[in-house]
Amino acid sequence: MRGLDLLMGFTGSAEAGHVVAQLGTELLEQLDGELIASFDTDQLIDYRGQRPVVSFVGDHFTDYERPKIELYRLLDGMGKPFLFLTGAEPDLQWERFCRAVILLARQLEVGLVTWVQALPMPVPHTRPIGVTVHGNQPELIDGITAWKPTAHVQASIGALLEIRLIEAGLRVAGYSVHVPHYLAEAEYPQAAVAAMEYLGAASSLVLPTDRLRAAGLDVGAQIAKQVSDSAEVQQVVTKLEKRYDEYAGRETRRSLLTKDNDELPDADELGSEVEAFLATLPANPEAPGAGSSPGGGGAAD
Numbered sequence: 001m002r003g004l005d006l007l008m009g010f011t012g013s014a015e016a017g018h019v020v021a022q023l024g025t026e027l028l029e030q031l032d033g034e035l036i037a038s039f040d041t042d043q044l045i046d047y048r049g050q051r052p053v054v055s056f057v058g059d060h061f062t063d064y065e066r067p068k069i070e071l072y073r074l075l076d077g078m079g080k081p082f083l084f085l086t087g088a089e090p091d092l093q094w095e096r097f098c099r100a101v102i103l104l105a106r107q108l109e110v111g112l113v114t115w116v117q118a119l120p121m122p123v124p125h126t127r128p129i130g131v132t133v134h135g136n137q138p139e140l141i142d143g144i145t146a147w148k149p150t151a152h153v154q155a156s157i158g159a160l161l162e163i164r165l166i167e168a169g170l171r172v173a174g175y176s177v178h179v180p181h182y183l184a185e186a187e188y189p190q191a192a193v194a195a196m197e198y199l200g201a202a203s204s205l206v207l208p209t210d211r212l213r214a215a216g217l218d219v220g221a222q223i224a225k226q227v228s229d230s231a232e233v234q235q236v237v238t239k240l241e242k243r244y245d246e247y248a249g250r251e252t253r254r255s256l257l258t259k260d261n262d263e264l265p266d267a268d269e270l271g272s273e274v275e276a277f278l279a280t281l282p283a284n285p286e287a288p289g290a291g292s293s294p295g296g297g298g299a300a301d
Helices: 016-030 094-107 157-167 189-203 210-228 231-248 267-278
Strands: 006-011 033-038 053-057 060-065 069-075 081-088 112-121 131-135 171-180
Touching (some): 006 016, 016 069, 016 112, 112 157, 189 210
Parallel strands (some): 112 171
Antiparallel strands (some): 069 081, 131 171
């Protein structure tokens, strides 16, 4: 198990389009592997903040779904091994959790660490999925992230792990996938495919995307129908397309995260466009946009 690359993804925060959840499902269901370490989530999770799920059957409760944070050794489509750390984002003891991850990485002599998150962005679904790459690996950043802004954003455990892993001398590359903000609450397989492709390319892995691509075709058809049925939504999408094309056409591409004054769009600006889109959606809970939205104290057991 030594000398393998490590992929990371945490559900909860920074998971627009349920990208990390979809990615984790595909890797764990489609690839052979084994569990090699787990974390004590009783030390890491605020159960009142994100309550676990339990089933009620007739006259009793059963099937309690305990939150998990686990490290797996998996084999890609060509039999190449790699490590995958996934689970709920810790609420508590972030620094202690980071120290435990660094301890594991050193014990296993991890090579490249890659991780993924998905952020809601003012981008149209009619254009290629964008990504912002970060870390300390310029060969993986240059040519993909051409414009590098300075901004203050809410932290995630992935972002803190990137900082601490780099400080510990490890090689790290993070991928922030851009999800159209009006689709952030629904499963968006297209973004999960993009995340899988970037992670696979960075570590030369063959990762499973067939089921996600098939699901993406269905979701794309539903979105196209909803857009065609609403002139208001068409205007929103057209506006986003114009903005995207203006920035993509510049020699030095600017970040789609920012407005013309280099500031991040605030919640009200994003919210007004989101509301305009959501107001046109049908009551069907399976329709795109109608889905629900989704610390480090534990030492590894």
